[in-house]
Amino acid sequence: MKDLNIPLNDIAPLVEIPDYSLYYFIAVVLIAVALSLALILALLKQIRKRRVNLRKERFSALSSVDFSDPKRAAYTISELGRVFASDNERTEKAYHNLFERLTPYKYAPKVEMIDEETIGYYRLYLEIIDA
Template identity: 80%
Template structure:
C-alpha cells in the first residue's frame, strides 16, 4: 500500500480572514438614522417657521381691512379674527364681543357703514393680538 501523506507544495495553508461586515452594517445604520433624524428636525423647524409666517400674514391682512364695503369687512374680520381668538382668554373674549357687534352687518341684505363703537372693538382686538 502506498503512503497517503504526500506533501503538496502548490497549495497554501488556510488563513483566517477577519470579518468586519458587522461593523460596516452598524456604521451604515447609525449614519442612516442620523441623516433621517436631521431631515425630520429640519422639516419640523421649517413647518414651525411657516406657521409663524402664516399668522403674521393673517395679522397684516386683519390690520389692513377696507371698511368701504361693510358686509365684506365684517365677514373678513370674522374669518381672519377667528385665527387669533384661541390664543388666550383675553383675545377669546374680545373676539366674542367683536363677533356679536359684527353680526348685524353680515346677515342683512343692505347694511349701513360700521359704527364707531364696533370699530373701537375691532381696533382693541387688533391691539391685543400677539404675533
C-alpha cells in the same frame, strides 16, 4: 491491510477571517438615522417658519381691513380673526365679543356702516393679538 494513519500534510489549519460587515451595517444605520433626523428637523423648522409668516400675513390683512364696505369688512374680520382666537383665553373672549358685534352686519342684505363702538372692539382685538 493498509495503514489508516497516513499523515496529511496538504490541509492547512483554520485561519480566522476578519468580518467587518456588522460594523459596516451599524455605520450605515447610524448615518441613515442621522440624515433622517436632520431632514425631519429641517422640515419642522421650515413648517414653523411658514406658520409664522402666515400669521404675520394674516395679521397684516386683518389690521388693514377696509371699512367702506361694512358687510365685506365684517366677514373679513370674522374670518381672519378666527386664526388668532385660539392663542389664549383673552383673545378668545375678545374674538367672540367682536364676532357677536359683527353679526348684524353680515346677515342682512343691506347694512349700515359699522359703528364706532364695534370699530373700538376691533382695534382692541388687534392690540391683544401677539403677532
